[in-house]
Amino acid sequence: MTELTAYLRERTYPGRGIALGRSADGKKAVIVYFIMGRSVNSRNRVFVRTEDGIRTQAHDPAKMSDPSLIIYHPVRTVGRGTVVTNGDQTDTIRDALLAGQSFAAALRTREFEPDGPNWTPRISGLAAPDGSYKLSILKSLDGDPRCCCRYFFEYDRPQAGMGHIIHTYAADGEPLPSYQGEPAPVGMDAPDAPDAASLAEQVWAALNEDNKVSLYVSYIDLASGERDTVIVNKHDA
Numbered sequence: 558m559t560e561l562t563a564y565l566r567e568r569t570y571p572g573r574g575i576a577l578g579r580s581a582d583g584k585k586a587v588i589v590y591f592i593m594g595r596s597v598n599s600r601n602r603v604f605v606r607t608e609d610g611i612r613t614q615a616h617d618p619a620k621m622s623d624p625s626l627i628i629y630h631p632v633r634t635v636g637r638g639t640v641v642t643n644g645d646q647t648d649t650i651r652d653a654l655l656a657g658q659s660f661a662a663a664l665r666t667r668e669f670e671p672d673g674p675n676w677t678p679r680i681s682g683l684a685a686p687d688g689s690y691k692l693s694i695l696k697s698l699d700g701d702p703r704c705c706c707r708y709f710f711e712y713d714r715p716q717a718g719m720g721h722i723i724h725t726y727a728a729d730g731e732p733l734p735s736y737q738g739e740p741a742p743v744g745m746d747a748p749d750a751p752d753a754a755s756l757a758e759q760v761w762a763a764l765n766e767d768n769k770v771s772l773y774v775s776y777i778d779l780a781s782g783e784r785d786t787v788i789v790n791k792h793d794a
């Protein structure tokens with residue numbers, strides 16, 4: 558199993574990514590979400606806190622050319638659960654859960670992003686209060702937008718210190734190739750200091766310097782629900 562930081566150092570442009578898992582002591586859920594960008598529009602973003610999570614915001618409103626796919630709520634809490642995604646499907650999932658519907662049912666109403674020729678996948682995660690989690694990716698069929706492929710992965714008893722990552726792109730390219738296969742197993746914890754600040758520092762250092770934009774890391778105590786959350790924005794550095 559590769560450590561999350563080592564996994565990220567090997568990839569110059571994974572795009573947007575979600576990693577969910579458990580702390581090494583097994584007592585906390587760990588959530589990591591990052592965004593990267595190549596264009597001025599994509600790089601012109603920061604994470605800001607909201608009452609129930611975070612949202613993206615233009616760092617310089619004058620440079621914002623198209624907000625449709627880059628301004629959204631990546632993280633929203635639903636009770637003691639946490640929804641994390643790379644787009645406005647966060648709200649689709651939250652609303653469905655509040656209405657008594659499932660994570661999968663919500664995502665069956667959505668598909669990949671309409672940004673041909675990339676057809677960027679929609680990636681989504683749900684961290685449950687008991688430490689279990691779900692991940693999903695909605696993607697075109699080998700770049701063919703006529704078919705949407707929906708994949709769902711459930712982890713009901715994750716091991717301490719372990720997690721899984723999924724991200725939008727397999728690599729850099731023109732067009733950008735979509736992520737392939739199951740979410741990758743990774744070591745999730747910060748080995749020398751298991752907390753959000755330490756893991757955020759290590760993950761931020763592992764992300765490609767030219768392309769990284771913003772990072773969210775949260776440790777959630779499974780007994781109390783208490784959250785230890787850190788946000789890092791390149792524009793704030």
